[in-house]
Amino acid sequence: MSAADSSVAHPEHDRSSLSRESLKRAFLDHLLYTQGKSLEIASKNDLYQSLAHTVRDRLVRSWFDTSATHQKRNARTVAYLSAEFLMGPYLGNNLLSLGISHEIRLAMSELGLDLDELLRQEEEPGLGNGGLGRLAACFIDSLATLEVPAIGYGIRYEYGIFYQTIMDGWQVENTDAWLRYGNPWEIQHAEWAVQVKLGGHTEQYTDDSGRFRVRWVPEKTVAGVPFDSPIPGYRVDTTNTLRLWRAEATEAFDFHTFNRGDYLGAVNKKVTSENLTKVLYPNDESVQGKELRLEQQYFFVSCSLQDMLRLQQHRGQPVTSFHKSFAIQLNDTHPSIGVAELMRLLIDEHLVPWDRAWDITRQTFSYTNHTLLPEALERWPLELFRRVLPRHLEIIFEINARFLNEARIHFFGDETRIARLSLIDESGERYVRMAHLACVGSHAINGVADLHSELLKRDLLKDFYAMWPDKFTSMTNGVTPRRWVALSNPRMGKLVTRCIGDGWIKDWSRIREIEPYADDAAFAAEWRAIKRANKIDLASLLLRKTGIKVDPDSMFDVQVKRIHEYKRQHLSALHIAALYHRVKSQRNLDITPRTFIFGGKAAPGYMRAKLMIKLITAIGDVINHDPDVRDRIKVVFIPNFSVTVGQCVYPAAELSEQISLAGKEASGTGNMKFAMNGALTIGTMDGANIEIRDEVGEDVFFLFGLTAEEVYALRREGYRPMDFLRRDGELHAVIELIRSGFFSRGDSALFAPLIDDLLNHDPYMLLADYDSYAACHSRVDQAYRDTQAWTRMSILNTARSGKFSSDRAIGEYCDRIWKARAVPVEKR
Ligand code: NBX
The missing domain is CATH 3.40.50.2000 (Glycogen Phosphorylase B;)
Structure with a gap:
C-alpha cells in the first residue's frame, strides 16, 4: 500500500459511498448509463470515463458544501487569474486527495481491470506552456489543501499546447485534440453565461439624473460559458473550483442576423465567436500584433470579473466592498486588462465614481511578474488596442494621466523618467504597456524568487520601485x-x-x-x-x-x-x-x-x-x-x-x-x-x-558559472566570446566538429546559425561559462x-x-498579499 493509499478520516455518511462494493456498483452504473456499454464490450476509454465519473460523484458533495460555506461566511476569496492552467491528469490526483486509491484499485481488480491502465487512458489537459501554467496548477492545489476559499479563472482552450513528435531529429507540431473523447471532470454551467463586448466605438451622453456617462457600442458580443472542475484539497472537506470559460455565439446576435434572412452569415458569425477560445498560443512567439490573443485575454478576464460581481450580489454585498470579498492575483500580464475592465464595470455599469472605483481596483489586484527578458514583455500596438477595446483605451488614458501627474510630483522635472513610466510607449509606434498597467493598478508586485525580485527592483521595474518601494515583495515559487x-x-x-x-x-x-x-x-x-x-x-x-x-x-x-x-x-x-x-x-x-x-x-x-x-x-x-x-x-x-x-x-x-x-x-x-x-x-x-x-x-x-553581477560586469566591459574560445582547446575542437558537419552528415551549413551566433554574439554567454561547466561535470x-x-x-x-512546497508559497501570499484565511467547510 503506498502513501497515496493510506486511509483517511472521512465522516461516516461519506464513507459508505467509498466502500469497495459501492464503488464497484457506481462504476458499473456509469458504464451502463453514462457510456451505454457493458463490461464485455466497453473500450478502454469507456472504462476510464466511468471511473472518472465515479470519482467525480464523490467530490460533488464537498464541492457543494464548499461553495455554500464560502457564500454563507462571505469569506474573502482568492481569484487566481491565469491564461494558463497546466493541470496534468486529474484521476490519480483526485484519488489521492480522497484517499481511495487502494479501494479503487481493489474494486477494479475484482472486476478484472487494472487501475494503472485506466490511469494511462486519461488525456492530460495541456492548457499551458510550461512553468507559469504549472505554477497556477500547483497554487490551486495548495489553496484547496490549505482550505482557503479560491477560484482559478482561465480559458477552456479547445486545443491545448501542441503535441510534439520528433521526425528525423526535428520537432514536428501536431494539434492537441484533448476534448476528443469528452472531459469527465468538467460541468458546464450555461445558466451562469455572461456577455462580452468587443470592438465598435464609444458615445458620450447624459443620463436621466444629468450625469455624464459613456456608452460602449460594440461591434460584436460573444457569450462566455463557464466549465467548472472540482479542485479537492488533500484529505480536507474543501473542494474549490477551477472555472474555465468557453466562447460561444450569443443567441441574440444569431437571431439578429438570422432574421435578416442570412442563415449562413449567422452560422459564420458563430464560428468566428467560437474561434476565441479555440487554441492556446505557444509562448515566445512574437506576442505582438496578435489581435485574437488580446481578444482571448480580454474575454476571460471580463467573464471572470462579471462572474465575481454576480457572486458579490448573490452574497448580498454592495459592489463598493468588492475588494473585501475578492483578492485577485494577476498571473503575469496576460490578465492585466482586468485593471481597466474592473474600472469600466464599476464606473459605466455600476455608476461608482472614479476615485472610489480606483480605490477598490487597487485594493483588489496584485501582480506577479515571471520574466526579466524585455522581449517577452507584453505590449499592444495602440491602434490594434483601440480597435478591440475602445472604451478600455479611454480608461487607460485617464488612469495614465492621473498616474503621470502623481509621478511628476514625485520625480519633479525628470521627464525622461516620466516617459519611461508611462502606460503608453511613445518612443516610436505607440504601444500600451501591459506590465505598467498591472503595476499601477495593483497594491502588490512580486517576483518569483529572491534574485528575480531584486533584479525587478533594480532594472525592469526600477522606476516603479522608486515611486512605490512598499508595493514590491518577493514570493519564491513552490510546487505541490x-x-x-x-x-x-x-x-x-x-x-x-x-x-x-x-x-x-x-x-x-x-x-x-x-x-x-x-x-x-x-x-x-x-x-x-x-x-x-x-x-x-x-x-x-x-x-x-x-x-x-x-x-x-x-x-x-x-x-x-x-x-x-x-x-x-x-x-x-x-x-x-x-x-x-x-x-x-x-x-x-x-x-x-x-x-x-x-x-x-x-x-x-x-x-x-x-x-x-x-x-x-x-x-x-x-x-x-x-x-x-x-x-x-x-x-x-x-x-x-x-x-x-x-x-x-x-x-x-x-x-x-x-x-x-x-x-x-x-x-x-x-x-x-x-x-x-x-x-x-x-x-x-x-x-x-x-x-x-x-x-x-x-x-x-x-x-x-558567472553570477548575475559578473554577467553585468562582463557585458559592461564588452564581452568577446572569441576570447574564451581561444583559451579552450577542447571547446575549439568541439565547435569545429559541429561546424564541419560531423554530426549532420557533412552538412556544414545546418548548425551555422547557432555556431556563428555563439562565436560572434553569444548573448547567453555559453562560451564564458563553458569551462566552469565542464569542470563541474x-x-x-x-x-x-x-x-x-x-x-x-x-x-x-x-x-x-x-521550503519548496507551494503550500509555503501560498501561505506567504495569503499572509502578505491577499489577507486571506482558511475557512473550514461546514458539512450539511
Ligand atoms: O514562470 C516561467 C519562468 O520562465 C520560470 O522561471 C518560472 O519559474 C515560472 C513560474 O514562475 N515563465 C513561463 O513559464 N512563461 C510562459 O509560459 C509564458 C506563456 C505565455 C507567454 C509568455 C510566457 N506569452
Whole structure:
C-alpha cells in the first residue's frame, strides 16, 4: 500500500459511498448509463470515463458544501487569474486527495481491470506552456489543501499546447485534440453565461439624473460559458473550483442576423465567436500584433470579473466592498486588462465614481511578474488596442494621466523618467504597456524568487520601485508535494511514511525529519533501490517512446524544460560532444557511464530553439550508434514532454541540469521537483537555484558559472566570446566538429546559425561559462563513483527541500498579499 493509499478520516455518511462494493456498483452504473456499454464490450476509454465519473460523484458533495460555506461566511476569496492552467491528469490526483486509491484499485481488480491502465487512458489537459501554467496548477492545489476559499479563472482552450513528435531529429507540431473523447471532470454551467463586448466605438451622453456617462457600442458580443472542475484539497472537506470559460455565439446576435434572412452569415458569425477560445498560443512567439490573443485575454478576464460581481450580489454585498470579498492575483500580464475592465464595470455599469472605483481596483489586484527578458514583455500596438477595446483605451488614458501627474510630483522635472513610466510607449509606434498597467493598478508586485525580485527592483521595474518601494515583495515559487512526490514517486513516499509518518504530504517542511536517515545504511540502501526502480520505469518509457535502450545503472542526467536559448540546452550539447571527443581520442578513458535525457517543446516559430533540438538529437544519433562510446554515453530526447511524462522523469533523475545564464531564469520550478525527488543539481546562481543551494548546502550542490553581477560586469566591459574560445582547446575542437558537419552528415551549413551566433554574439554567454561547466561535470563524475556518498547527498537534497512546497508559497501570499484565511467547510 503506498502513501497515496493510506486511509483517511472521512465522516461516516461519506464513507459508505467509498466502500469497495459501492464503488464497484457506481462504476458499473456509469458504464451502463453514462457510456451505454457493458463490461464485455466497453473500450478502454469507456472504462476510464466511468471511473472518472465515479470519482467525480464523490467530490460533488464537498464541492457543494464548499461553495455554500464560502457564500454563507462571505469569506474573502482568492481569484487566481491565469491564461494558463497546466493541470496534468486529474484521476490519480483526485484519488489521492480522497484517499481511495487502494479501494479503487481493489474494486477494479475484482472486476478484472487494472487501475494503472485506466490511469494511462486519461488525456492530460495541456492548457499551458510550461512553468507559469504549472505554477497556477500547483497554487490551486495548495489553496484547496490549505482550505482557503479560491477560484482559478482561465480559458477552456479547445486545443491545448501542441503535441510534439520528433521526425528525423526535428520537432514536428501536431494539434492537441484533448476534448476528443469528452472531459469527465468538467460541468458546464450555461445558466451562469455572461456577455462580452468587443470592438465598435464609444458615445458620450447624459443620463436621466444629468450625469455624464459613456456608452460602449460594440461591434460584436460573444457569450462566455463557464466549465467548472472540482479542485479537492488533500484529505480536507474543501473542494474549490477551477472555472474555465468557453466562447460561444450569443443567441441574440444569431437571431439578429438570422432574421435578416442570412442563415449562413449567422452560422459564420458563430464560428468566428467560437474561434476565441479555440487554441492556446505557444509562448515566445512574437506576442505582438496578435489581435485574437488580446481578444482571448480580454474575454476571460471580463467573464471572470462579471462572474465575481454576480457572486458579490448573490452574497448580498454592495459592489463598493468588492475588494473585501475578492483578492485577485494577476498571473503575469496576460490578465492585466482586468485593471481597466474592473474600472469600466464599476464606473459605466455600476455608476461608482472614479476615485472610489480606483480605490477598490487597487485594493483588489496584485501582480506577479515571471520574466526579466524585455522581449517577452507584453505590449499592444495602440491602434490594434483601440480597435478591440475602445472604451478600455479611454480608461487607460485617464488612469495614465492621473498616474503621470502623481509621478511628476514625485520625480519633479525628470521627464525622461516620466516617459519611461508611462502606460503608453511613445518612443516610436505607440504601444500600451501591459506590465505598467498591472503595476499601477495593483497594491502588490512580486517576483518569483529572491534574485528575480531584486533584479525587478533594480532594472525592469526600477522606476516603479522608486515611486512605490512598499508595493514590491518577493514570493519564491513552490510546487505541490502531492502531485510531485506522493503521486509521482509512491515508492519514495512509502519509505518516507514508514520512517516519519505521512504528515509530510500536507506539511512538506516535515521532510526534514528524514535527515538523520542520511547516515543510516539500511535506509540508504532502500533509497538507492527506489531510485533504481524508478530509473527502470523511465528506461522502459524511453524505449517505448524513442526505441533507445538505456542502462539503468548509468547516471541519469536530466534537462527537461521549454527549449530556449537562455536556458542553454546547447551548452549541455557542447559538453556532451566534448565528452564524445574525449572518449574517441582516448579510447580507454575511464568515465562514469551517463544517460543524458532531454525533453521540452520549442515554440513553433522559434527557429533557433528548433535547431537546438536538432543539434541534441544529431549528436545523440552519432553517439548512440558509435560502438566505441555507446556503453558509456547515451543521449535521449523524450518527445512531447508534459506533466504526465514529468511524473515519470523527476523520480528517476539523479542529476538535475539548471544551467540558465545567471539573471535570466526568473525562478524555475522543475529545479524544485528534482531536488524533492533526490536529484542533485548542477546549476548556476540563477532564479531559485540560489535558494535551493542555500537550503540543501553548498557541499551537496554542483555550482558553476558567472553570477548575475559578473554577467553585468562582463557585458559592461564588452564581452568577446572569441576570447574564451581561444583559451579552450577542447571547446575549439568541439565547435569545429559541429561546424564541419560531423554530426549532420557533412552538412556544414545546418548548425551555422547557432555556431556563428555563439562565436560572434553569444548573448547567453555559453562560451564564458563553458569551462566552469565542464569542470563541474568532472566533479560530478568523480562524486558519482562514491555510491554511498552520492546517496547521502541525494537524501539530504530531499530532506532539505522543505521550503519548496507551494503550500509555503501560498501561505506567504495569503499572509502578505491577499489577507486571506482558511475557512473550514461546514458539512450539511
Ligand atoms: O514562470 C516561467 C519562468 O520562465 C520560470 O522561471 C518560472 O519559474 C515560472 C513560474 O514562475 N515563465 C513561463 O513559464 N512563461 C510562459 O509560459 C509564458 C506563456 C505565455 C507567454 C509568455 C510566457 N506569452
